[in-house]
Amino acid sequence: MGKRGKFISVPQHDGSRFVCAAWATHHRIEKEIADHVFLGTEGSDEKGDVVALSRYDWDADVLSEPKTDFPLEDGTPLRIAVHPGGDGAIISFAESCSLFEWEEWDDDDIRSSKGRFELELKLIPAIRQLGGLENVGPQNCLTFSCDGSFLATGGEDGHVRVFEWPTMDIVLDIPNAHKFVKDMDISLDSAFLSTTSDNSPCRIWDISAGSGLLMTLPYEEGENFGFCRFSRDGMKPFLFISVTTKEQDGLVSVWDLATWRRLGAKKFLDEPITSMAISHHGKRLAIGSQTGDISIIEVKKMEVHQRIRFAHLQSINYLEFSPNDKAILSLATDCSSRVSAVDLSHEWKEWQLYLVLALMVLVSMFLFYLLYEFGDSFWQFPMGKDQPHRPPREALGYDDLVDYKTDL
Known part of the structure; x- marks a missing residue:
């Protein structure tokens, strides 16, 4: 194990190296307790290329050594993209991309440990082939839309493709979109795709209309766009882009999707940003550095949380928040992998919100009681002959009224 037991260092005892990683999601595992992590491994003389499955202990804050390996026949895995709905995982290799699915299991395969049920996940090659991703070369980027309805890929040759999922019908097919694709992301509503490359502007592609290039975001001389992420909180939509200039490193610029104008930029690091991720609820943005630091930013205030x-110990080249947004997975150029807990000490918990609401109701009832007992309440006005300042009979003109009973 690595430093303080927090991360898995490499090379392993068998000489293998971790080259890609991703959180594993399954429809039978609640996001709140999802703890499986895929680790794509470059093999050695003793061991071939595999996808290893590790587990993160939420209580101990430790990522365990991989206990389950899934052999790969297509070579070293380059990228892993896990479907958010649990439809399996797509792995990019040097020549093609392949789909892997979860092996079905019975309830007997579920075992209880420490009072909770645990599943031993197993990954197997899918029978279905990804026709649109055969013989396409290495893909630098693989990403699903938030709802899992689209799959986007960005190749080392600069080719951008967007498919409908699971039909794999082509939506966008753009050769030479960049010299090579460095990063990409799909907006929350699956309407837009953003792509970046070194020494190249960020480009926005229209997925909803399937019309291709929507616009190229303007950039100033000497600027270099790096990584991009769309906002996820469902409020006003933004696009976050890491920026490096001739004078400054570690900048994050914010763009308004309504006007596609830059709202501003803020410096967070004194060195280039090497990776970026955004939480599923959209409250936090994470950036990695060349020196191995992770900065988690509170989006609402754009301040380091x-x-x-x-x-x-080296540059971080991959970041991903856990399905419940309580931890973050990271991978470095030294092929070490780690899961770090997100600080939630300043975040309101659900029971605290209910407690505040209950206290507000009790205070309101107490104030109402005080007003009822000691205030001039409408319900405490004297009634009948006890009413104060009752006007005399003569003021009402009773003496002038006819006494019909007497006349009769």
Whole structure:
């Protein structure tokens, strides 16, 4: 194990190296307790290329050594994209991309440990082939839309493709979109795709209309766009892009999707940003550095919420929040992998919100009681002959009224 038992260092005892990683999701596992992590491994003389399955202990804050390996026949895995709805995982290899699915199991395969049920997940090659991703070369980027209805890929040759899922019908097919694709992301409503490359502007592609290039975001001389993420909170939509200039490193610029104008930029690091991720609820943005630090930014204030120093010993090249947004997975250029807990000490918990509401109701009832007992309440006005300042009979003109009973 690595430093303080927080991450898995490499090479392993068998000489293998971790080259890609992703959180594993399954429809039978609640997001709140999802703890499986895929680790794509470059093999050695003793061991071939595999996808290893590790587990993160939420209580101990430790990522365990991989206990389950799934052999790969297509070579070293380059990228892993896990479907958010649990339809399996797509793995990019040097020549093609392949789909892997979860092996079905019975309830007997579920075992209880420490009072909770655990599943031993098993990954197997899918029978279905990804026709649109055969013989396409290495893909630098693989990403699903938030609802899992689209799959986007960005190749080392700069080719951008967007498919409908699970039909794999082609939506966008853009050769030479960039010299090579460095990063990409799909907006929350699955309407837009953003792509970046070194020494190249960020380009926005229209997925909803399937019309191709929507616009190229303007950039100033000397600027270099790096990584991009769309906002996820469902409020006003933004696009976050890491920026490096001739004078400054570690900038994050914010773009308004309504006007596609830059709202501003803020410096978070004194060195280039090497990776970026956004939480599923959209409250936090994470960036990695060349020196192995992770900075978690509170999106609402655009301030650093938590800084994990020396998370790795070398540059961080991959970040991903856990399905419940309580931890973050990271991978470094030294092929070490780690899961770090997100600081939630300043975040309101559900029971705290209910407690505040209950206290507000009790205070309101107490104030109403005080007003009822000691205030001039409408219900405490004297009634009948006890009413104060009752006007005399003569003022009402009773003496002038005819006494019909007497006349009769």
